[in-house]
Each structure stands twice: as structure tokens, then as C-alpha cells.
Amino acid sequence: MKKTLIIAVLIAIAVGYASFRKNLIYDLGQTTAVGVPYQETPQGLTSLKAETCGVCHQEIYAEWRTTMHAAAYTDPFFQAYWRKDEYEWSCLTCHTPLENQLKQRIVQFKNGDFSQPQFIANNRFDPELQQEGITCAACHIRDGVIYGPYPAEQLNAPHPVAYDERFLSEQICLDCHEVPAKPFSFLRSGICGTGGEWEGGPYIKKGYRCQTCHMPEVTRPLVAGQKSRKNGRHLWRGGNSPEQVAKALTITAKRQGNTIKVDITNSGAGHNFPTGDPDREVFITAKLINHKGAVLQIKELHIRRIIIWKPIMIELSDNRIKPLETRTLSFEIPNWLSNKPLTLEVVGVYQILSERARKKLETHYGLKNYPPVRYSFVKKTFNANEL
Ligand code: HEC
Ligand code: HEC
Ligand code: HEC
Ligand code: HEC
Ligand code: HEC
Structure with a gap:
């Protein structure tokens, strides 16, 4: 009897809270709330599009095209769910993470609350880039530089490059693959909360990263005709495979x-x-x-x-x-x-x-x-x- 009462009170509080933060099904923080700010095309390149990268990085481009990352926006399942969730803006922070991919951009959050964004039209919106979902630039480009797993001095690239250790750890994946449960949702782990399941598990100790299984290692040139290097196939296979x-x-x-x-x-x-x-x-x-x-x-x-x-x-x-x-x-x-x-x-x-x-x-x-x-x-x- 007592237990039922406690549950009823909890439900009442939570219903109140849920209607206050209406559509959101997860907790928003700094990273999940804002996505990636507007990016300029790096020097030496003609656009941010995956196709542009693909002119040189042919194999990686061909792999990426077959993935759910490339389909993260066009995926009919995503589109239907997004419509069901009344085109909730924050879905796009992971499914089309660059500001260049957004029709409207956020100017500020009312009272600093991530569930109350205020928008204006984004005059730098690139509708073709939007179709690319989680495109190369979403992971690799920040402030005109292309980041990757190698130190710049080892490379001979026609565009600015820099080393970022996140490419060799699970951190780069967890930005999106650890959706935190929002307060007052009675979940043991977040929705799409793969990161949390991984963190408590045995594979970290074995030295595995997400890439070990999802970006299988291969030795090949990054660009046809160049030096062969150890690198990761851009395959990311999951439930759709x-x-x-x-x-x-x-x-x-x-x-x-x-x-x-x-x-x-x-x-x-x-x-x-x-x-x-x-x-x-x-x-x-x-x-x-x-x-x-x-x-x-x-x-x-x-x-x-x-x-x-x-x-x-x-x-x-x-x-x-x-x-x-x-x-x-x-x-x-x-x-x-x-x-x-x-x-x-x-x-x-x-x-x-x-x-x-x-x-x-x-x-x-x-x-x-x-x-x-x-x-x-x-x-x-x-x-x-x-x-
Ligand atoms: C913090 C990042 C993040 C946010 C925000 C997010 N998603 Fe996702 N979504 C993912 C990840 C990661 C997957 C990968 C698949 C998985 O984990 O099963 C995914 C998968 C999906 C899928 C399954 C696609 C498939 O092919 O099976 C749907 C549908 C989806 N999301 C819809 C939404 C909707 C609608 C919203 C907004 C209410 C949203 N997502 C917000 C990260 C996010
Ligand atoms: C979801 C994030 C993500 C996306 C999207 C992505 N990459 Fe990568 N990329 C990585 C990671 C992680 C590595 C490091 C893999 C490793 O070496 O284990 C990497 C490595 C690379 C490298 C260095 C060689 C290698 O494989 O280590 C190149 C070149 C590259 N990516 C190009 C591209 C191009 C071109 C695209 C788009 C067609 C793209 N990437 C899309 C995450 C991404
Ligand atoms: C004109 C050819 C060309 C184009 C276009 C191009 N790249 Fe590269 N990229 C290279 C070459 C060459 C290297 C160095 C290869 C080497 O030295 O082994 C390189 C290196 C890289 C690296 C490794 C950086 C590091 O520090 O680990 C990444 C990541 C990368 N490119 C991603 C991209 C992305 C993303 C795009 C599209 C936005 C792109 N590239 C467009 C030729 C190109
Ligand atoms: C910018 C956000 C983002 C980043 C960064 C990211 N992912 Fe994803 N990932 C997604 C979303 C969104 C989906 C679901 C797309 C869909 O099905 O609509 C997804 C899908 C997947 C899938 C499932 C494919 C399937 O068949 O359903 C795998 C596996 C995956 N990602 C692995 C990784 C790994 C490994 C990394 C790190 C190297 C990574 N992702 C980085 C957002 C991201
Ligand atoms: C030991 C190998 C291994 C490691 C390490 C690993 N995965 Fe997986 N992953 C798999 C296998 C096998 C599947 C297919 C079975 C499944 O869905 O659990 C999978 C499936 C997935 C899916 C598909 C979910 C869906 O709904 O379609 C995602 C997303 C994913 N992994 C992300 C990650 C991320 C993020 C990491 C690192 C935190 C990671 N994986 C580490 C082997 C691995």
C-alpha cells in the first residue's frame, strides 16, 4: 500500500516535470545541446562536402557512403520518428551536427535552459550538406583545420592538418553514443546509451576502443599513390548489418x-x-x-x-x-x-x-x-x- 502511494507521488511529480520539459526525451548538456558551430571550408579545398574529400580519399568516401552515419538524416526511420517528435530541434545535434546543416540556428537559450532555445533563420544553411547527415566535416573539421589520428609533420596534405588524440579513443564516439537520461525519467541508462554500457564493461581493460570493432584496422594509403599507413575503415556496422x-x-x-x-x-x-x-x-x-x-x-x-x-x-x-x-x-x-x-x-x-x-x-x-x-x-x- 505504502509503496503504491510513493510510486503515485513520484509519478505525479514526474508528470508535472515532464510536461514542463515537454518534448525532450533525454537530458541536454553543453555538447549535445549545441552541436558543432558553423565551419568554413579549409584552405586548399572547394567545399565541406564528403564528395570533395572523396576526390582524394576515395576508399574512405566509398565506405562512409554505405553507413548509417551517411544516412543519419535521410534514413526514413529517423525522418518518421522526427516527425512523430514534432521535429524536435535537438535531434539534429547528433543526426546533422554542423550548424551549416541547420535551416534555423539557435541565438540563445532562454534563461540558460537548453529546452528553451530561440531561433533565427540560418543564412549560411547548406541543404546539400544537410542530406549528408554525419558527414566527414562533423568529425574532422574545426576552425579551418582537418583533425585526424596522425601528427601533421608525418603527412604531406594539400589542406591544413592536425593531430587530435580523440580519434584514437572512444571519446569521439561518445559525444553522440551516450545520450544521457534526463532527470525524472526512470531509466537505468540513457536512450542510445552505448557509452555507459561500455564504460562499466570488460573491453576497456583489454585495450579495445569502439574503433577496434567498428573501424577495422587496415594498412593502405590515405590517398591512392601515397605512402601506406595503418588506418581505420570507415564502416561502423551495427543493427542494420x-x-x-x-x-x-x-x-x-x-x-x-x-x-x-x-x-x-x-x-x-x-x-x-x-x-x-x-x-x-x-x-x-x-x-x-x-x-x-x-x-x-x-x-x-x-x-x-x-x-x-x-x-x-x-x-x-x-x-x-x-x-x-x-x-x-x-x-x-x-x-x-x-x-x-x-x-x-x-x-x-x-x-x-x-x-x-x-x-x-x-x-x-x-x-x-x-x-x-x-x-x-x-x-x-x-x-x-x-x-
Ligand atoms: C546525443 C545524440 C542523439 C540525439 C540528440 C538523438 N539521437 Fe537518434 N540516434 C543517436 C545514435 C547514436 C543512434 C544510433 C543507433 C543506436 O544507438 O541504436 C541513433 C539512432 C536513432 C534512430 C534509429 C535509426 C535506425 O536506423 O535504426 C532513430 C529513429 C533516431 N535516432 C531518432 C531520433 C530522434 C527522433 C531524436 C530527437 C527526439 C534523436 N534521434 C536524437 C543519437 C542521437
Ligand atoms: C563519426 C566520425 C567520423 C566521420 C563521419 C568520418 N571520420 Fe574519418 N576518422 C574518424 C576516426 C575515429 C578516425 C581514426 C580511425 C583509426 O585510425 O582508428 C578517422 C580517420 C580518418 C583518416 C585518417 C586515416 C585513418 O583511417 O585513420 C582520414 C583520411 C579520414 N578519416 C577521412 C574521412 C573522410 C574523407 C570522411 C568522409 C567521407 C570521414 N573521414 C568521416 C572518424 C570519422
Ligand atoms: C586534393 C586531395 C585531398 C582532398 C580533396 C582532401 N584530402 Fe585529406 N589528405 C590528403 C592527403 C594527400 C593527406 C596526407 C596523406 C599522407 O600523407 O599519407 C590527407 C590527410 C588527411 C587526414 C589525416 C589528418 C591527420 O592529421 O591525421 C584527414 C583526417 C583528412 N585528410 C581528411 C579529409 C577530409 C575530411 C576532406 C574533405 C573535407 C579531405 N581530407 C580532403 C588529400 C586530400
Ligand atoms: C555526430 C554524432 C555521432 C558520432 C560522433 C558518432 N556517431 Fe555513430 N551514429 C550516430 C547516429 C545519429 C547514428 C544512427 C543513424 C541512423 O540510423 O539514423 C549512428 C549509428 C552508428 C552505428 C549503427 C549502425 C547501424 O547499423 O545501425 C554504429 C555501429 C556507430 N554509429 C558507431 C560509431 C562509432 C564507433 C563512432 C566513433 C568512431 C561513432 N559512431 C561516432 C551518431 C554519431
Ligand atoms: C568487441 C567489439 C566491440 C566493441 C569494443 C564495440 N562494439 Fe559496438 N557492436 C559490436 C557488435 C558485434 C555489434 C552488433 C551487435 C549489437 O548490436 O550489440 C555492435 C553494435 C553497435 C551499435 C549498433 C546499435 C544499433 O542499434 O544498431 C552501435 C551504435 C555500437 N555498436 C556502438 C559502439 C560504441 C559507441 C562503442 C564504444 C563505446 C562500441 N560499439 C564498442 C561490437 C563492438
Whole structure:
């Protein structure tokens, strides 16, 4: 009884607070609130566009074009959600981070409150650059200089260059991949809060960075015909890539007498599996099948975060698999079957967004031509008599 009362009071306070900071679903701070100020084109170049960089950095440009970073604005899923969130301005601080990409720019925040920005038209708005989402310049250009992982004296570049250690650490990723939970939202970690999951995990100690897995190392020239150097492929594969998702899990099975245990380990992701966008869900289904193909037993694991969004955010549960954590599904084989030929089949399905959410976005918020949102990323079969 007492507990219910406390919860009711908390909800009442939070509803009040939530309606005060109406649309925001996360806490804004200095970095997430302002994005990157207006940037001039560095000397020696004709524009900030990725295409311009691509004239020389051909391979990196070709890689970047295939990524969700390049699609962070045009992505129909983003566009539909953004429309649903009433074109909330602050979404753009990560999805099109440069001021050059904004139609309107912020002059000031009323009373210093990040939820109350005041805008004027941006006469330096570049609509083509807006389409590029997280473009090269968003990460590399500040004040006319192109920053990167090498000291300037090692390079022979036709544009100003400088070394910035952030390129070799997770810091450059966390500006956007650690969306803080706002106060009075009952979340254990932020939305798209991959950074927080990583920070508490085992991979930092092993010397891994986000780049280790997401920008695989390669030795090649930065520009065709130049000296070869160690560098990072600009691939950033995630939930939209079945090959990347397949790297997350190791599935093994063992049998002791009539008990079969299937171990599902997050052996390949430096953070929770799945991570990021709370729409992501994973279904693991293990089936025990007889020699005629009939399914005798099914065990399932549904891995996800459940969040209530309105009127306030409350996380009801989170059973995502932490880095190096193992989940086990067990089967008990009845005695009469113990010597019969049996097959164990384990299938993993990754869901980008639920069918229900997709329908809602299609019906109300203009989502169109969105590719499949569920796919199977792993299938393993074991002979249960030889485990
Ligand atoms: C999301 C941020 C981000 C974006 C967008 C981005 N880069 Fe990079 N870039 C990096 C990081 C991080 C490194 C360092 C990778 C490493 O060496 O591990 C890097 C390195 C480089 C290097 C040095 C060689 C290397 O790979 O280390 C070049 C050249 C480069 N980027 C060009 C580009 C071009 C051209 C684009 C656009 C087509 C682009 N980058 C887009 C983050 C970014
Ligand atoms: C005319 C050719 C050309 C263009 C256009 C060009 N670059 Fe470069 N860039 C180079 C060369 C050459 C180097 C040095 C390569 C070397 O010495 O190995 C370089 C080096 C770099 C580095 C390494 C800097 C460091 O300190 O680690 C980055 C990052 C980079 N370029 C990004 C970009 C981006 C982003 C653009 C577009 C805004 C761009 N470049 C446009 C030719 C070009
Ligand atoms: C300026 C903000 C920003 C920075 C910096 C940034 N990201 Fe992202 N990243 C995003 C956004 C936004 C998306 C989602 C785009 C979409 O799907 O609409 C994304 C998507 C991704 C994805 C998921 C791709 C998929 O298939 O869904 C991966 C992986 C990723 N980023 C890794 C990185 C890594 C590693 C770094 C650091 C080197 C980094 N990002 C730096 C904003 C950023
Ligand atoms: C040990 C390798 C490894 C490390 C280190 C790692 N990741 Fe991942 N990452 C993966 C794998 C595998 C996946 C695909 C499975 C999944 O979604 O968890 C993934 C998926 C993602 C996604 C996709 C989420 C989505 O919704 O599509 C993002 C974003 C991401 N990682 C960001 C990061 C960032 C940021 C860091 C550093 C803080 C990082 N990763 C460190 C392996 C790694
Ligand atoms: C602090 C940075 C940040 C802000 C602000 C932000 N996002 Fe994102 N968003 C990300 C990152 C990082 C991802 C990468 C995918 C992940 O983590 O799963 C992402 C992914 C998404 C995706 C999934 C895209 C896909 O292809 O699966 C949607 C939709 C999205 N964001 C919509 C929004 C909307 C709408 C807002 C404003 C209410 C917003 N975002 C504000 C960083 C941000």
C-alpha cells in the first residue's frame, strides 16, 4: 500500500516535470545541446562536402557512403520518428551536427535552459550538406583545420592538418553514443546509451576502443599513390548489418545425462546485446527435434528493454546480455527419448523495430519503403546424441 502511494507521488511529480520539459526525451548538456558551430571550408579545398574529400580519399568516401552515419538524416526511420517528435530541434545535434546543416540556428537559450532555445533563420544553411547527415566535416573539421589520428609533420596534405588524440579513443564516439537520461525519467541508462554500457564493461581493460570493432584496422594509403599507413575503415556496422550482429554471440551446447544446456554468450559486442536504440530486440529460439522433424520442445529467450514513454519514461525491464555474460537455455529429455536420435536447432532473430511500431510510423508519420525490420542472423544445429 505504502509503496503504491510513493510510486503515485513520484509519478505525479514526474508528470508535472515532464510536461514542463515537454518534448525532450533525454537530458541536454553543453555538447549535445549545441552541436558543432558553423565551419568554413579549409584552405586548399572547394567545399565541406564528403564528395570533395572523396576526390582524394576515395576508399574512405566509398565506405562512409554505405553507413548509417551517411544516412543519419535521410534514413526514413529517423525522418518518421522526427516527425512523430514534432521535429524536435535537438535531434539534429547528433543526426546533422554542423550548424551549416541547420535551416534555423539557435541565438540563445532562454534563461540558460537548453529546452528553451530561440531561433533565427540560418543564412549560411547548406541543404546539400544537410542530406549528408554525419558527414566527414562533423568529425574532422574545426576552425579551418582537418583533425585526424596522425601528427601533421608525418603527412604531406594539400589542406591544413592536425593531430587530435580523440580519434584514437572512444571519446569521439561518445559525444553522440551516450545520450544521457534526463532527470525524472526512470531509466537505468540513457536512450542510445552505448557509452555507459561500455564504460562499466570488460573491453576497456583489454585495450579495445569502439574503433577496434567498428573501424577495422587496415594498412593502405590515405590517398591512392601515397605512402601506406595503418588506418581505420570507415564502416561502423551495427543493427542494420546481419554480418555485424552475427559477431555478437557464441552459441554452444553440452549434454549431461538427460540434461542439455545451450549457452548463449555475448562474446563479440563491447556493450550490451542488443545496444543503442531501445527499439532493437533479439529473439533466440532453441528447438529439440526428432528424426522425423517433429519439434518436441521449444525454449525461447526474448531480449530487450521495455520502456513506457508517456507521460513519463519508466524502464520496466532490461534483460539485454552484458559483454561476456552468458544466458543458458536448458532441456530435460524424457527417459524414453534418451537414446533416440535428436537434433538441437538454435536460431537468432534481430528486430530493428517492431511490426507494431512500423505500422504506426507508416500510418501516422509517413514511413515508406522501409527495408525488412526483422532478420535471422544465426542458425546452429547440433546432434544432441554427440554433445
Ligand atoms: C563519426 C566520425 C567520423 C566521420 C563521419 C568520418 N571520420 Fe574519418 N576518422 C574518424 C576516426 C575515429 C578516425 C581514426 C580511425 C583509426 O585510425 O582508428 C578517422 C580517420 C580518418 C583518416 C585518417 C586515416 C585513418 O583511417 O585513420 C582520414 C583520411 C579520414 N578519416 C577521412 C574521412 C573522410 C574523407 C570522411 C568522409 C567521407 C570521414 N573521414 C568521416 C572518424 C570519422
Ligand atoms: C586534393 C586531395 C585531398 C582532398 C580533396 C582532401 N584530402 Fe585529406 N589528405 C590528403 C592527403 C594527400 C593527406 C596526407 C596523406 C599522407 O600523407 O599519407 C590527407 C590527410 C588527411 C587526414 C589525416 C589528418 C591527420 O592529421 O591525421 C584527414 C583526417 C583528412 N585528410 C581528411 C579529409 C577530409 C575530411 C576532406 C574533405 C573535407 C579531405 N581530407 C580532403 C588529400 C586530400
Ligand atoms: C555526430 C554524432 C555521432 C558520432 C560522433 C558518432 N556517431 Fe555513430 N551514429 C550516430 C547516429 C545519429 C547514428 C544512427 C543513424 C541512423 O540510423 O539514423 C549512428 C549509428 C552508428 C552505428 C549503427 C549502425 C547501424 O547499423 O545501425 C554504429 C555501429 C556507430 N554509429 C558507431 C560509431 C562509432 C564507433 C563512432 C566513433 C568512431 C561513432 N559512431 C561516432 C551518431 C554519431
Ligand atoms: C568487441 C567489439 C566491440 C566493441 C569494443 C564495440 N562494439 Fe559496438 N557492436 C559490436 C557488435 C558485434 C555489434 C552488433 C551487435 C549489437 O548490436 O550489440 C555492435 C553494435 C553497435 C551499435 C549498433 C546499435 C544499433 O542499434 O544498431 C552501435 C551504435 C555500437 N555498436 C556502438 C559502439 C560504441 C559507441 C562503442 C564504444 C563505446 C562500441 N560499439 C564498442 C561490437 C563492438
Ligand atoms: C546525443 C545524440 C542523439 C540525439 C540528440 C538523438 N539521437 Fe537518434 N540516434 C543517436 C545514435 C547514436 C543512434 C544510433 C543507433 C543506436 O544507438 O541504436 C541513433 C539512432 C536513432 C534512430 C534509429 C535509426 C535506425 O536506423 O535504426 C532513430 C529513429 C533516431 N535516432 C531518432 C531520433 C530522434 C527522433 C531524436 C530527437 C527526439 C534523436 N534521434 C536524437 C543519437 C542521437
